[in-house]
Amino acid sequence: MNNKRIGIVGAGISGLHTAYELAKIGQPFILFEARKRTGGRISSPLATSSSARFDIGPSWFWPGQANVESLVSELGLNELVFEQYASGDALYEPIDSQIRRGVGGISMAGSKRLNGGLQSLTDTLRQKITDLAGEDSIKLSTRVSSVSLGESSIDIKDVNGAGWQCDKIVLALPPRVALNLITFNPALSDERQRQLSQVATWMAGHAKAVILYKTPFWRNTNLSGDIISHRGPLSEIHDASPFEAANLDCYGLFGFFATPPAYRSDDKAKVDTQIANQLTRIFGPDAASPIEIIYKDWAKDDLVASQLDQKIPNHHPSNHWDSKLEDDWQERLIWSGTESADGHYNGYIEGAIIASKASLNFLQNR
Numbered sequence: 372m373n374n375k376r377i378g379i380v381g382a383g384i385s386g387l388h389t390a391y392e393l394a395k396i397g398q399p400f401i402l403f404e405a406r407k408r409t410g411g412r413i414s415s416p417l418a419t420s421s422s423a424r425f426d427i428g429p430s431w432f433w434p435g436q437a438n439v440e441s442l443v444s445e446l447g448l449n450e451l452v453f454e455q456y457a458s459g460d461a462l463y464e465p466i467d468s469q470i471r472r473g474v475g476g477i478s479m480a481g482s483k484r485l486n487g488g489l490q491s492l493t494d495t496l497r498q499k500i501t502d503l504a505g506e507d508s509i510k511l512s513t514r515v516s517s518v519s520l521g522e523s524s525i526d527i528k529d530v531n532g533a534g535w536q537c538d539k540i541v542l543a544l545p546p547r548v549a550l551n552l553i554t555f556n557p558a559l560s561d562e563r564q565r566q567l568s569q570v571a572t573w574m575a576g577h578a579k580a581v582i583l584y585k586t587p588f589w590r591n592t593n594l595s596g597d598i599i600s601h602r603g604p605l606s607e608i609h610d611a612s613p614f615e616a617a618n619l620d621c622y623g624l625f626g627f628f629a630t631p632p633a634y635r636s637d638d639k640a641k642v643d644t645q646i647a648n649q650l651t652r653i654f655g656p657d658a659a660s661p662i663e664i665i666y667k668d669w670a671k672d673d674l675v676a677s678q679l680d681q682k683i684p685n686h687h688p689s690n691h692w693d694s695k696l697e698d699d700w701q702e703r704l705i706w707s708g709t710e711s712a713d714g715h716y717n718g719y720i721e722g723a724i725i726a727s728k729a730s731l732n733f734l735q736n737r
């Protein structure tokens with residue numbers, strides 16, 4: 372790697388990891404992020420009714436995901452790790468008959484969560500990066516709109532017309548989002564655009580709700596909080612309580628929506644009512660009055676989902692594409708982000724770190 376500046380687009384876990392590794396070796400870089408915050412699909416907003424954070428994007432990593440585990444450990448976050456609550460019976464709600472108790476196969480037992488939400492991981496990475504490389508190394512609220520290969524550098528521009536020069540660029544974001552939001556000069560070939568547009572963005576078409584209660588009424592009756600429902604609107608539900616729930620006096624369930632993006636309402640009050648009705652149907656009157664519902668429709672977020680993601684794939688993507696060799700870009704435009712990870716962790720947080728490591732290897736060897 373020469374000592375020239377590297378541009379990284381996207382401060383999700385993948386771009387943050389790349390920036391962190393470059394900061395550790397003193398390699399100049401700038402990390403561009405369109406949002407006011409870092410973390411991307413990892414997002415753990417503070418509840419308004421409690422001082423706890425709840426994951427509205429990913430919640431889990433799994434034992435054996437060596438890259439997440441070693442990053443958590445390196446950042447000194449091991450004491451935040453706890454196991455997904457899964458004690459007690461699961462429930463199954465068929466479309467047209469009685470709810471059944473104790474139906475197996477839907478537990479997330481053994482999966483790992485982080486106290487404070489998974490955002491503890493990305494917030495710590497952000498802090499480490501700015502400690503090592505300075506506040507200016509991360510440009511928030513900077514939506515990159517064009518990248519152009521010049522004689523001696525790559526020109527990066529944002530939607531407000533501000534510009535920066537870098538030697539190489541790492542695109543740590545879903546390819547469909549990049550195709551939608553960024554103009555490439557030289558243009559990517561039609562064939563390459565077709566190939567990239569087929570790379571589905573994991574979970575982009577989904578919506579998630581976290582429902583907060585003062586008491587864990589499901590735990591009190593030996594239910595785990597795991598539910599599969601064929602009636603909806605939530606199709607898959609799990610316990611989302613923070614680790615220190617007993618002290619915080621705030622417990623949670625979370626669920627993914629079964630309803631396809633086009634049929635989901637924008638009316639939060641209506642969505643809240645639908646959710647409360649479903650949970651009351653399942654658990655009885657204890658569930659009728661949540662203290663708060665946090666809701667995020669990821670399909671409506673253009674920094675995650677494109678038009679093509681409005682149709683949810685029915686299986687986990689297994690993307691295999693060459694993310695390093697872009698025609699006409701002299702090996703200076705590098706795709707990263709979980710969608711570019713090779714192997715079966717593609718789409719997961721583990722895949723985002725694997726992709727970052729592959730990009731760093733590529734940069735190292737050039």
Ligand SMILES: Cc1cc2nc3c(=O)[nH]c(=O)nc-3n(C[C@H](O)[C@H](O)[C@H](O)COP(=O)(O)OP(=O)(O)OC[C@H]3O[C@@H](n4cnc5c(N)ncnc54)[C@H](O)[C@@H]3O)c2cc1C
Pocket residue numbers: 380381382383384385386403404405406409410411412413427428429430431432513514515516543544545548549552553573574575577578579669674675707708709710718719720721722723
């Ligand atoms: C609801 C949900 C549940 C999930 N559950 C799990 C789970 O339990 N476990 C798991 O392992 N994975 C899960 N995932 C997937 C996981 O979130 C992703 O694999 C991972 O967070 C992807 O990280 P990334 O850095 O590759 O991409 P992203 O997090 O998407 O980061 C890309 C970044 O690029 C930014 N960006 C986009 N366009 C521009 C632009 N033009 N200019 C500047 N910045 C831009 C975005 O704002 C974003 O910050 C889930 C995802 C969702 C949405």
